[in-house]
Amino acid sequence: MAENNNAPAPGEETTNPNPDGFKPIETQEAFDALIKDRIERAQNAVRKEYQDFETYKSKAEGYETKMNEFTKQITDLTAERDQLKGEISKRETAAEKSRIAREYGLPESLADRLTGSKKEDWEEDAKALAALFKDQRPPYPQPNPADPIAENSDLLRLAREL
Known part of the structure; x- marks a missing residue:
């Protein structure tokens, strides 16, 4: 045996001092050889687990x-x-204002001028406008026989020409 450094001399066989049969690993190559199988099994398990990853990834991108x-x-x-709801609301409002304008005898052109935000307000406004338009004919001039006829009036000239 070699000196006291517990390392076997070249050509000497190493005896296992441990009765369990455990042999310590002394080099990196020996360690790599022992765990190579385990590493390959673990890598294969991971590869198998993630083998469909690209398929699922592309499906997820398609769904996204x-x-x-x-x-x-x-x-x-x-x-x-x-x-469209806004347009419907505008048309319903215009139709209701038009109906109210007809109901109060207002011209159709005044229907959009009715003010307010609800039916009651439009009806009040229509009543007020209808009152303004009621009997708004200009008064006919009533001839007064006591009034002197103007010499230059067109009627007088027409009468003289006849």
């Missing part, structure tokens, strides 16, 4: 693209719905 398209469609349709 479709979700973005549907979100945009929802946004566009919501905006269109709101616009």
